[in-house]
Amino acid sequence: MLDSLTAETLARMQFAFTVSFHIIFPAFSIGLASYLAVLNGLWLVTRDQTYLVLFTYWKKIFAVAFGMGVVSGIVMSYQFGTNWSVFSDKTGPILGPLMAYEVLSAFFLEAGFLGVMLFGRERVGDGLHMFATAMVAFGTLMSATWILSVNSWMQTPAGYGINEIGQFVPEDWWKIVFNPSFPYRLVHMVLAAYLTTALVVGGVGGLHLLRDGADAAARRMFSMAMWMLIVVAPLQIVAGDFHGLNTLEHQPAKVMAMEGHYESHPEGAPLILFGIPNPDEKRIEYAVQIPKASSLILRHDLNAPLAGLDTIADVDEPPVTIVFFSFRIMVALGFAMLGLGAWAFWRRLCGTLYHDRWLHRASIAMGPMGFVAVLAGWITTEVGRQPFTVYGLLRTSDSLAPVAAPAVAASLLAFVLVYFFIFGAGTFYLLRMMNMPPASKHLGLRDAPTRTARARKARTAPMPSPVNKEPSNV
Amino acid sequence: MFELSFIWAGIIAFAVLTYVILDGFDLGVGILFPFAKGERDKATMMNSIAPIWDGNETWLVLGGGGLFAVFPLAYAVVMPALYMPITLMLLALIFRGVAFEYRWRTKRWKPVWDAAFFGGSLVAAFMQGIALGALVQGIEIADRAYAGGWWDWLSPFSVLTGVAVVTGYALLGSTWLILKTEGALQRQMQRHAWWCAAGTLGFIGLVSLLTPFQDPVYFSRWFNLPGSIFSVLMPGALALATWALFAGLNADRDGQPFFAALTLFVLCFIGIGISFYPHIVPPGLTIAEAAAPNASLKFALVGTVVLVPLILGYTAYAYWVFRGKVDPEEGYH
Numbered sequence: 001m002l003d004s005l006t007a008e009t010l011a012r013m014q015f016a017f018t019v020s021f022h023i024i025f026p027a028f029s030i031g032l033a034s035y036l037a038v039l040n041g042l043w044l045v046t047r048d049q050t051y052l053v054l055f056t057y058w059k060k061i062f063a064v065a066f067g068m069g070v071v072s073g074i075v076m077s078y079q080f081g082t083n084w085s086v087f088s089d090k091t092g093p094i095l096g097p098l099m100a101y102e103v104l105s106a107f108f109l110e111a112g113f114l115g116v117m118l119f120g121r122e123r124v125g126d127g128l129h130m131f132a133t134a135m136v137a138f139g140t141l142m143s144a145t146w147i148l149s150v151n152s153w154m155q156t157p158a159g160y161g162i163n164e165i166g167q168f169v170p171e172d173w174w175k176i177v178f179n180p181s182f183p184y185r186l187v188h189m190v191l192a193a194y195l196t197t198a199l200v201v202g203g204v205g206g207l208h209l210l211r212d213g214a215d216a217a218a219r220r221m222f223s224m225a226m227w228m229l230i231v232v233a234p235l236q237i238v239a240g241d242f243h244g245l246n247t248l249e250h251q252p253a254k255v256m257a258m259e260g261h262y263e264s265h266p267e268g269a270p271l272i273l274f275g276i277p278n279p280d281e282k283r284i285e286y287a288v289q290i291p292k293a294s295s296l297i298l299r300h301d302l303n304a305p306l307a308g309l310d311t312i313a314d315v316d317e318p319p320v321t322i323v324f325f326s327f328r329i330m331v332a333l334g335f336a337m338l339g340l341g342a343w344a345f346w347r348r349l350c351g352t353l354y355h356d357r358w359l360h361r362a363s364i365a366m367g368p369m370g371f372v373a374v375l376a377g378w379i380t381t382e383v384g385r386q387p388f389t390v391y392g393l394l395r396t397s398d399s400l401a402p403v404a405a406p407a408v409a410a411s412l413l414a415f416v417l418v419y420f421f422i423f424g425a426g427t428f429y430l431l432r433m434m435n436m437p438p439a440s441k442h443l444g445l446r447d448a449p450t451r452t453a454r455a456r457k458a459r460t461a462p463m464p465s466p467v468n469k470e471p472s473n474v
Numbered sequence: 475m476f477e478l479s480f481i482w483a484g485i486i487a488f489a490v491l492t493y494v495i496l497d498g499f500d501l502g503v504g505i506l507f508p509f510a511k512g513e514r515d516k517a518t519m520m521n522s523i524a525p526i527w528d529g530n531e532t533w534l535v536l537g538g539g540g541l542f543a544v545f546p547l548a549y550a551v552v553m554p555a556l557y558m559p560i561t562l563m564l565l566a567l568i569f570r571g572v573a574f575e576y577r578w579r580t581k582r583w584k585p586v587w588d589a590a591f592f593g594g595s596l597v598a599a600f601m602q603g604i605a606l607g608a609l610v611q612g613i614e615i616a617d618r619a620y621a622g623g624w625w626d627w628l629s630p631f632s633v634l635t636g637v638a639v640v641t642g643y644a645l646l647g648s649t650w651l652i653l654k655t656e657g658a659l660q661r662q663m664q665r666h667a668w669w670c671a672a673g674t675l676g677f678i679g680l681v682s683l684l685t686p687f688q689d690p691v692y693f694s695r696w697f698n699l700p701g702s703i704f705s706v707l708m709p710g711a712l713a714l715a716t717w718a719l720f721a722g723l724n725a726d727r728d729g730q731p732f733f734a735a736l737t738l739f740v741l742c743f744i745g746i747g748i749s750f751y752p753h754i755v756p757p758g759l760t761i762a763e764a765a766a767p768n769a770s771l772k773f774a775l776v777g778t779v780v781l782v783p784l785i786l787g788y789t790a791y792a793y794w795v796f797r798g799k800v801d802p803e804e805g806y807h
Contacts, residue, residue, distance in 0.1 A: 064575045070528055071571040075564045077538045081553025082560060088553075089618060092546020093766040097774035100543035103536045104781040111532045112788045115525030116795055123795050163767065165618070167546075170769045401554045402619050411561045418565050422572055429579040 008400050010408040011083040014415060016382075018075050020375060021419050025069030027374045030144055030190065031197025032062050033110075033137040035224075036117075040133045044126055053217045057438045058201075061430060063118055068426045070111075072419075077103075083408065087389050087399035094160055094168050094176055095150050102146035109139035141190065148189055152182035155381070155391050156250045168390070180250055184243040185381075191236040192377065195337055196370025198228035202340075203367020204434045206360035217438035219354050222363070226353070229341030237334055241297070247381075248298055251391060253312045254384030257323040259294055260284045261308040268292035269306035274328065277321045282309070284324075318386045322379060330376040333369050340366050478772065479765035482544040483754065485778060489540055491743045493533035494602075495646065495736050500527045502647020504570055504595025505640060506666060507588065515659050516588065522654040522800045524574055529789055531567065543774050547618060548754045548764040554620040555613045556605050559627055563601035570594030596640060603639030607632030610749070611688050612757040631684060638677035642739065645670035649719075649732035654800050664723055667731055671719055674735075678712075678742060685749060689757055692749040701748045711741055 036058055043051035077099070080088045088096075116124060116132035124132070159175025160168045170176055205222030208215050248255045256262075260272045262282040271293030275284035295304040309317055340362055347353045385391055389399045500523040510516045523530075541549040553560060573591035577584050608627035615621055648667035652660055686693035695701045715737040722730030754761045765771065 064579070067528075067572055067575045070531070071568040074531065074535055074538075074567060077535050077542075078553060078560055078564060080542060081538070081549045082557050085550035085554050085619065088542055089546050089550035092542050092549065093770040096539070096543030096546055096549075096766065097770050099539045100536070100774050101777050103532065103539045104777055104785065107532045107535055108529065108781075108785040108789070111529040112785065112792050114528055115792050119525045120795050167767075169767045170773065173769075173773050401550075402621075403554060403557065404624060407557055407624050411557070414561065414565060418568060422568055425576060425583070426572060429576060433579070 005405065005409065007403050007405040007408050008397055010405055010412055011400055011403065012396065014083060014408060014412040015079060017412070017419070018072065018079060018415055020378075021423060022069070022072040022076055023374060023378060024371050025065055025072060026140070026144070027193050027196045027371060028200065029062060029066050029069050030140040030193035031195075032058060032065065032200075033140045034194070035197055035201065036062060037130075037133050037137040040130055044130055050216050050220050053439050054221055057217070057440075059118065061433050063114075064426060064430055064433070066110075066114065068423060072423070075415075081401075082411075083401050083403060084389070084399050085401035087394065090167050090394060090399075091154075091390060092167070094170050095153065097170075098146055098150045098153070098177065102143055102150075106139045106143035106146060109142065110136050113139070144190055144193070145186060148186045149177050149179070149182050152185045153179045154389060155179075155185075155385055156181040157390055157393060168393075181243075181246055184239070184246045187239045188236070188243045188377075191232055191239055192370070192374050194228065194232050195236060196374055198225045198232065199337065199363075199366050199370040200368075200434075201225040202229065202344075202363045203365075206363035206367075207435070208437055209354055209360045210357060210364075212437070213354055215437060215439075221438070222360075223348075223353060225363075226341060226344035226348070229337060230345045231341075233334065233338040233341045237338065240331075240334065245298065247384075251384065252307065253309065253316065253318060254323065254381070255298070256307070256309045256312065257318045257320045257384055258327040258380060259298075259306075260287070260320065260324045261294070261306060262320070263310055264306065264308040265295070266305045268303045269294040269298075269308075271297065275324075277324050279320055316387065318384045323384045326376040326379040326383070330373050330380060333373040333376070336366065336369065337373075477762065478768055478775065479544075479762050481775065482765065482771055483761045485775075485782075486537065486540050486544065487743075487747060489533055489536045491740065493530070493537055494743065495739050496530035496533060497527075498599075498643045498739065499523075499646035499650040499732075500530055501570075501595045501599045502643040502645065503651065504591050504647070505599060505644045506647050506651070506663075507592045507595070509662070509666065511658075511662070518655055518659060518800050519651060520574065520577070520591070522651060525796045526792060527571075527574065529792060531571070534567075540774075544766050544771055545754055545761075545764040546766055548759060550618070551613060551615055551620050551755055551759065552609070555622060556608055556627055557624070559601040559604045559608070563598050563605070566594040566597035566601065568594070570598065595643075599640045599643045600636040603636035604628070604632045606639065606746075607635030609756065610635070610685060610692075610746075613755050613759075615755070615758050631688060634677070634684070635681055638674070638681055641670055641673040641677055642742075645674045645735050646732070646739070649735045652723075653728050653732045656799050664726075664731075667735075668720075668723055671716075671723070671731075671735070674738065675716060678738075682745070691757070695749055695751065701751075704744065704748055708741065708745065712738070715741060 036055060039051050039055040039058070042048070043055055113132040113135040116129065117136050120132065121129040153176060156179050157168070158179040159170065159172035161171045163169045201221050202225030205218050205220075205225055208218035209222055212218065244255065244258075259269070260275060260277055261269055262284070268291070270287075270289040270291045272284055272287050272289045275287035275289075277283075278285050292302040295306055296302050298304075298306065309320070343359055343362070344353060347356045347359055353359075387396050388394060389396050503519050503523050507516065507519060510519055538549070541552075569590040571594070573587040573594065577587040577591070580587070604627060607629070611626075611629060611631060613620065613622065614626070645667060648663045648670055651663040652667060655663065696705045715734050719731055719734035719738070721727075722734055750756060752760050752762070754764050
């Protein structure tokens, strides 16, 4: 079996593994950074202590998650070169500058202001601290913008030429950055990040409401998260639909795999709700389907013809089974999110939002589901792009570095061991922090350094710190 | 009028140098971590870099991302050639990066994350040194791809440069702590800095002596214009920085040793630049050959010219906010 593990397969496994781990943290920190900016803004405007308690609580959780995102992201920026050097050489003139812009306009912004946001409120005052918090949130969104532009260009390349040595070269930067799938993908991902964060915040709120229904901070975060769900989940379903139509236009083979359409349907294609793909015989077993519904969704016409994978050469066909299942997982979770949001909205109207224990339990169960949906969505779009790295133009097998299988296998093994150890521990600490009530003085050690010695500060920070209405918030 | 590719070579060199001196001192703090006496000193050492380490490490991402952007061929050749040291460096950076938060989140496992902070810092520094040594030795290229073997990076020379970088970073770390701490910890760091300085200077001499043996062309570059200008100036500049360093240590100055140590690093970096120029990957790949098309260089340059001064501005602001001696009581955990 090990013989079948070529350097290409191993390099793909390594990229899939490291990027899957990585995306979990940005998906959370994009949403959480915005949430923190909102909480801090509300605290400054209303001077309602509950917002400050929540800001301090989620700030510490953000710090851990953000750190994990940074270190797993540095790996990504080098992996293009170590394992996919031919891809890097060929696409570098186009994708390189976009990534450089991500570093310059996003990573530095986040990193530069993170220290002030985490440690600096007393040193810089409320106004500049709010500015720093907003800059961190803005940085996470900028980062998403550039990296999704990069990914979208790989899906729907535009504005390029090919030079005599086979490199993609830029011809129109506007078309490159705003390539056809970029706006849809960006909206879909940012909404996904907001939903993911809302689900985590809602789950943690639900947990603390189960323990103490009168906990003001738990009530506030639960309420905010449920508002977010009922507003964003429907938007996400609409955005997802538009994204799907865009994919149908530019990457029809991916949609065929998502739909499980091995065969063409000249007179209206069925919507396969569930089934088990049989790639050898090219059909879906045990299919549960609604006749003509797929044509209705994708073409807005019951009888519109839809081509199937029989129109695609076998060498250009994406792996159907993975895409078929991951797409269904994502969609099912999307509707589950909408369901939770609707349930909570109903309870809010009844005035029992903080008393429905089954709603709180459901929110805990849904807490991690944003991550699952994000992963399932990315698997759908990335596996669906196969067998290409640059869709239709550069094959994955032609993108590989001249690496030997043992070297890739060894580094893959090292990444797996280290990631499970490090991020396992990190996840454990995150869960332990979330398990503590929002008003906890310390989320970690009992003997951690505390900000008690006010007198010392006068000496270390001679700068006037005008407003300091913050209680000892450590 | 310079070619765009040469302007870019200068920008990338600037990013790498900024990375080396900024992350150099915070990796150095990690390397010195086991010498801390007690929890209070450990907390002080870590808190001295906690608000800024993340920004420092971002310069490494700019180095990698920038190389990918403007010298994609160099990126595509160097990364496979240095596959193992780079992978190990990345893994090491993970261990030390998470330690900043993790060590405050547990009591039982605190020693584990303290060890991760030290080990990660040490291995990352050592691998950066190895990568430098391997680059100086030269990287074999054929048909726009790396053509060497999987262990080419490992040699007595690259191990020497690895140890040299670890020592140099420890010097930066100890002088940084002299600047940021007081009392017993500061005095302890003055002693460490003395030894690290002696070691660093020794390694600078040794590496300089051995470099021409890696490729004779390095030697000639120092004795032809424009390199020979620096050949004349360099010994004097090195001597001046060395004097400032030791004088600062002996006179109990807070800042002088740190800035003198930084100057040593800048001088060594210029030295490496002279040896490499006009190559970006010795011995075969020049700056011009590795460059992306002008359209890419121009597009990236516009943003860089606007954003890098801005970045330097708010980075300086962050350092200003956290200036002065570290208060071990301060933190947010």
